[in-house]
Amino acid sequence: MNTSHAFDLDAPPLGAHALPSETDQAFQALRWAELIGPHAIDEISALSPLPRTNAGWVGAYLHLARGARTAGRDFDAVVYERAAQFFMSGGDPRRFPIRERFVDFMRQRFSLDPVDIPCDGAVLPAYDLPALRLGPSEEPRSTWVVCGGFDSYIEEWFPLLDAVARRGHRVIAFDGPGQGGVLEEQGVPLVAGWERPVSAVLDHFGLNNVTLVGLSLGGELVIRAAAFETRVKRVVAWDVMDDFLDVLMRQVAPVPPHMGRAFSRLPSVLVDRLLALASRRSVIQWGLEQGMRVTGTRSPAQFLRFAGRLHTREASPGVRADVLLLAGAEDHYVPLSQLTRQADSLTGARSVTTRVFTEAEGCASHCQVGNLGLAVRTILAWEEPLLHRD
16 A cells, blocks of 8 residues: 555644634635645645635635646645535536546555445445554454545545554445445435445445444434444444534524424425525535535425434434544534533443543544544544453
């Protein structure tokens, strides 16, 4: 495996407030900068003025990509292009060529080829990262099965997952319905029953004792999957998310959770009109359009109703695994109240551990962007004693 650009789990944190921008735009910029390295913070900060719209960020990231490619920094260039693509509309003709360049580059850089796994009419791309630094007779410390959430490609996580493999863990990483190539190339939307793609992956690789890790919305999806899939012995919600509609409404119109659910049940025409007012902000408009793409719905009202199905209330009591719930103290997507609520609902779990990351640690934001290394070290430290327990 080519480990150039593998993530340094012990690197100093970039920090959650390294960029002077609106909360969501700064968060997304840190997300890409953490892949590229600290110099990306300087390059993004040097943009003058910093963009204030999605279209502005598309142009800015493409500008940085051109500069990186001219300088021979091909890794930086494809990540900047992916950052630009992130904010493009679904119909933008630049989207697919950028995706192809990014995915092809990451596969070549990390010497990984996908395995195609059939699942409910779709084909899930899965990558098998072997455990490294092991003797000839040693077994992997554990096997992680990892999926993303609402808007990532699993190939984005290769640098981080490679770092996990270098610590002696086998990693199986996959995109499910509504994610990455399954959405972009096959047009297969998200499913609420995440146990089906997880079971398909476990079946294909013959796995019986795994640590299931879900990122962002994946933190909700893996709890659901663990409730139905007994081969999942340890499950990590990175971050915790027990109600996606609650998260969504927090972005569109901050209201108490019960009011958000009531809003989603209003007549579709009224919901669509009200959301049209909110979507005058480009970030909200992008989120609604992306949400309809991911879920295969045809209107904002239908998307909200689908989002209402993405919760763990009924599934949580069925989880029998050891559970780790991660949360950021200043997560602007997921309210911290979901951590306590999710922990309390896991009444059948073998154990439940919670961890809240702070600003002082440089990773109080969503999914610990700003100090991803600390999040991974936390998971590894939590997992280690469980592997030696009877």
